[in-house]
Amino acid sequence: MLFAVDVGNSHTVSGIFEKGELVGSWRLQSRQDRTADELAIRYHGLFQMAGIDPRRITGFVVASVVPTMETSWLHFARSYLKKIRQPPLAVTNELKLGMRVGTENPVEVGADRIVNAVAAWDIFQEPLIVIDFGTAITFDCVNGEPAYIGGTIHPGIGISLDALAFRTAKLPRLDIDVTPEQPIGTSTVKAIHSGTLYGFGGLVDRMVEVLSKQLTPNQERAKTIATGGMASLISPYTTTIDRIDQQLTLTGLQLIYRLNCRGKNGESPKDSQK
Numbered sequence: 001m002l003f004a005v006d007v008g009n010s011h012t013v014s015g016i017f018e019k020g021e022l023v024g025s026w027r028l029q030s031r032q033d034r035t036a037d038e039l040a041i042r043y044h045g046l047f048q049m050a051g052i053d054p055r056r057i058t059g060f061v062v063a064s065v066v067p068t069m070e071t072s073w074l075h076f077a078r079s080y081l082k083k084i085r086q087p088p089l090a091v092t093n094e095l096k097l098g099m100r101v102g103t104e105n106p107v108e109v110g111a112d113r114i115v116n117a118v119a120a121w122d123i124f125q126e127p128l129i130v131i132d133f134g135t136a137i138t139f140d141c142v143n144g145e146p147a148y149i150g151g152t153i154h155p156g157i158g159i160s161l162d163a164l165a166f167r168t169a170k171l172p173r174l175d176i177d178v179t180p181e182q183p184i185g186t187s188t189v190k191a192i193h194s195g196t197l198y199g200f201g202g203l204v205d206r207m208v209e210v211l212s213k214q215l216t217p218n219q220e221r222a223k224t225i226a227t228g229g230m231a232s233l234i235s236p237y238t239t240t241i242d243r244i245d246q247q248l249t250l251t252g253l254q255l256i257y258r259l260n261c262r263g264k265n266g267e268s269p270k271d272s273q274k
Contacts, residue, residue, distance in 0.1 A: 007064035036075035063111035119252030133228030201237025
């Protein structure tokens with residue numbers, strides 16, 4: 001079994017793979033002060049409830065945008081996963097990825113963005129854009145080489161709603177859980193719902209349009225895949241999302257582990273570019 005962990009600023013998504021299939025997954029809040037021992041207590045309970053024996057976990061891989069949490073997770077793996085056959089793996093741009101990281105400063109690229117790019121290339125095998133609706137909304141671009149060449153970063157939906165409520169006197173903080181009846185909102189609440197959903201849907205379509213012009217040889221629209229908690233919410237308000245995959249990052253972690261580690265979960269590393 002392979003234990004894969006994606007540590008984001010707001011949430012940590014983790015999953016167990018057995019013979020290439022995801023057999024359990026969890027989404028928890030990220031807490032930067034959580035220690036390896038606290039992780040062990042929490043995940044021991046989750047494993048028990050899912051009927052997973054941690055003694056069967058033979059591989060571990062983590063992608064983290066929170067450095068302190070990466071340290072805690074690696075300590076957890078070394079201390080509590082007694083059967084892992086390789087040292088616990090943390091994703092960086094220096095690993096075998098199956099693609100080149102062709103940005104100005106590859107070290108600064110978030111591990112989650114690299115992982116998503118690897119997973120999306122495995123699906124499409126052509127120029128593509130990954131749209132990740134997380135704390136921030138990111139657009140990540142892979143060309144036909146393949147090479148990860150960069151992208152764009154935008155304030156996320158939750159951040160935008162928080163700022164709207166905090167910086168205005170009369171606008172409330174809302175959860176976007178109602179489909180607008182029409183684009184023109186006839187109340188304050190309906191106006192915020194409509195502005196958020198149609199507005200971020202328009203953002204997606206416009207960014208896909210301009211990024212595709214640089215990314216694809218004939219400036220045709222690149223393939224797109226969306227992930228993250230808000231992907232399904234925004235998708236109906238766009239025309240350019242080809243596919244939604246909420247497990248994209250976990251899948252990419254499994255692929256990177258296989259490329260870099262020998263053993264039952266990744267039989268032999270494939271030839272790839274760094």
